Amino acid sequence: MGNIYLMTTIVDRKVANKYVELYQDNNLHVMFVTLGFGTVANDVLDYLGLESNEKAVAYSVIDENSWSTIKSELQKKLKIDAPGGGIAFITPLSSIGGKKALQYLLETDEYKKEEESTLKETTRELIVVIAEHGHTDLIMNAARAAGAYGGTVIHAKGTGVAEAEKFLGVSIATEKEIIYIVTKTEQKNAIMQAIMRDAGLDSKAKSVVFSLPVTDTAGLRLIED
Numbered sequence: 001m002g003n004i005y006l007m008t009t010i011v012d013r014k015v016a017n018k019y020v021e022l023y024q025d026n027n028l029h030v031m032f033v034t035l036g037f038g039t040v041a042n043d044v045l046d047y048l049g050l051e052s053n054e055k056a057v058a059y060s061v062i063d064e065n066s067w068s069t070i071k072s073e074l075q076k077k078l079k080i081d082a083p084g085g086g087i088a089f090i091t092p093l094s095s096i097g098g099k100k101a102l103q104y105l106l107e108t109d110e111y112k113k114e115e116e117s118t119l120k121e122t123t124r125e126l127i128v129v130i131a132e133h134g135h136t137d138l139i140m141n142a143a144r145a146a147g148a149y150g151g152t153v154i155h156a157k158g159t160g161v162a163e164a165e166k167f168l169g170v171s172i173a174t175e176k177e178i179i180y181i182v183t184k185t186e187q188k189n190a191i192m193q194a195i196m197r198d199a200g201l202d203s204k205a206k207s208v209v210f211s212l213p214v215t216d217t218a219g220l221r222l223i224e225d
Contacts, residue, residue, distance in 0.1 A: 004093050004106065005067060006128070006212060009058040010036070011086030016056035018078060019086075020159070023060065026070055030105055031060040032130060032176055034156040059156075059178070061105035061210070062090065094125060095188070097196045097209030104208065124214040125188045126180060129195060130158070133175035135205035142198035143181055146191040151181040182214060 011019055013035065023031060036055040062070070067090055074080040074088055096102045129139055129151075136153050143151065158176045183191055192209050199205035 004061060004063050004096075005090035006093055006210075007060050007062045007067065007070075007088060007090050009060075009086065009088040010055050011058075011080075013054045013056045015078075015086075016058070019056075019058065019074075022073055022077060023058075023070065024159075026066070026073060027107065028060055028062065028066065028070065029159060030107060031058050031159045032156045032178060033058045033159070034154055034178070061093065061096075063106060091212050093210050094213045095192070095211045097192045097207075098201070100201060101208045101210070105210070122213045122215055123185055124182060125185050126182055126212040126214050127188060127191060127195075127209065128212065129179040129181070129199075129207050129209050130156075131177050131179065131199065131205045131207040133177055135199060135203075135207075136177055136179065138203070138205050139179055139195055139199045139207060142194040143191050146194035147187045148181050148183055148191050151179045154178040154180070 009019055016033070020031065020033070023029075034057050036057045071088070078085070080086050080088060096105065127143075127148075129143075131139055133155070136151075140148070140151055154177070156176045156178050158174050181191065188211055192211065195207055195209050199207045200209075201207070
């Protein structure tokens with residue numbers, strides 16, 4: 001088992017269940033699904049023969065070997081490369097907040113860490129917090145106390161409840177909130193540790209925290225100045 005990634009899948013809402021079923025057939029059960037809208041103009045939709053730009057967005061954590069298998073399945077079984085088929089892509093993770101969270105997200109206790117990605121040399125990180133619905137204030141209070149400026153909240157539905165209870169030993173609700181926090185790399189550890197301490201798996205928020213490298217940003221300079 002090698003590096004780990006956040007896999008994002010964006011497809012038409014009408015066929016989202018097919019993608020979820022394919023992932024589950026390949027032993028990928030822990031996913032977080034939310035709704036979105038495409039920005040393609042109506043005339044482009046008509047040209048492509050698409051009826052709607054309503055999208056489903058699914059997030060899951062995956063290792064590189066599993067990605068190779070799932071990518072092949074997406075191309076062969078669901079024809080994701082066909083026009084209007086959707087998109088799936090992976091982004092390397094730079095850190096995960098705690099062993100239990102890692103076991104839960106990967107559904108295994110056998111992960112072996114390899115060399116860290118060179119993208120960890122970036123100056124900013126995106127902290128992703130996945131938590132029980134209704135606990136944003138608890139999470140953001142902890143994050144701000146550790147130096148975070150703010151965050152963005154997305155409502156989502158989680159899957160893989162049975163797997164969560166196996167690794168975490170707690171009951172997990174399906175209604176989730178995903179919180180995005182962009183921060184300087186040197187502040188990342190303090191913010192993640194604060195969230196884990198005040199709103200982690202032992203709290204009512206039951207937060208799972210990980211981070212992604214950010215290669216560049218726009219719009220943060222005035223806040224930081």
